[in-house]
Amino acid sequence: MDKFALDQLFALQDVDAGLWERSHRLSILEESSGARAATDDVKSLQLDLKSMNSRMAILVATRDELDGRSRDLMAKVKNIKAKEMSGAISHRDFATTEAEISHLETQRSELEDAEFEVMSEIEQIEFQIQEVEQKLLVRDAELSELKAANANVRAVIKNEIADLEEKRSQLTGVIDGSLLKIYDGIRLRVGSMTLARIENGNCQGCRLKLSSVEIESVKRVLAAEFSRPPTCEQCGRMLYI
Numbered sequence: 001m002d003k004f005a006l007d008q009l010f011a012l013q014d015v016d017a018g019l020w021e022r023s024h025r026l027s028i029l030e031e032s033s034g035a036r037a038a039t040d041d042v043k044s045l046q047l048d049l050k051s052m053n054s055r056m057a058i059l060v061a062t063r064d065e066l067d068g069r070s071r072d073l074m075a076k077v078k079n080i081k082a083k084e085m086s087g088a089i090s091h092r093d094f095a096t097t098e099a100e101i102s103h104l105e106t107q108r109s110e111l112e113d114a115e116f117e118v119m120s121e122i123e124q125i126e127f128q129i130q131e132v133e134q135k136l137l138v139r140d141a142e143l144s145e146l147k148a149a150n151a152n153v154r155a156v157i158k159n160e161i162a163d164l165e166e167k168r169s170q171l172t173g174v175i176d177g178s179l180l181k182i183y184d185g186i187r188l189r190v191g192s193m194t195l196a197r198i199e200n201g202n203c204q205g206c207r208l209k210l211s212s213v214e215i216e217s218v219k220r221v222l223a224a225e226f227s228r229p230p231t232c233e234q235c236g237r238m239l240y241i
């Protein structure tokens with residue numbers, strides 16, 4: 001292998017960096033676009049709505065029950081009053097039935113107070129439900145838009161990835177096999193920048209200062225055919241000058 005092979009390796013490194021950058025963008029797209037937050041909001045609003053609706057069902061059932069009991073009492077009072085009017089109740093018992101009516105009316109008034117409280121809560125919850133439904137509508141629409149936009153972004157990125165992968169396979173087709181192995185080995189370890197240029201006497205991978213003897217040695221190796229490329233003794237990256 002020779003210096004030209006390392007030039008091709010730089011091209012490969014660019015392609016790999018491009019691939020990494022795109023797959024990273026794909027992996028954080030939900031987060032970065034705000035779609036994840038919108039999904040969370042929609043879920044939480046749906047939960048709120050669910051619990052409000054169950055509370056509403058309980059309140060409506062309570063109101064109906066109180067209403068039923070109040071009607072029963074009203075019917076009883078009406079009955080007793082009808083008896084009084086018909087003269088079926090003796091003068092002696094009149095005080096007792098009047099007391100009973102008064103007792104029933106008190107009970108009914110208590111039930112009506114309770115019903116009134118329940119109805120106020122129903123009104124409040126109706127209002128809250130409307131608010132949450134409105135928020136949900138807006139957030140859900142935003143989520144749909146984000147999903148559609150993300151689908152487009154994903155399609156574009158996937159196309160770019162396909163192009164880069166094609167470029168990669170063209171490059172790996174012409175790059176020396178053993179050099180590729182060295183490249184992959186270093187990449188596995190350092191993640192990015194497998195080849196480091198020497199600039200101002202420093203390895204650009206780890207900033208190690210190379211002595212002029214070391215730099216001369218790298219130049220000498222690169223000037224001819226070599227079986228292993230020169231590497232940085234600190235970070236292990238291939239060196240290029």
Ligand SMILES: [Zn+2]
Pocket residue numbers: 196203204205206207208232233234235236237
């Ligand atoms: Zn280094």
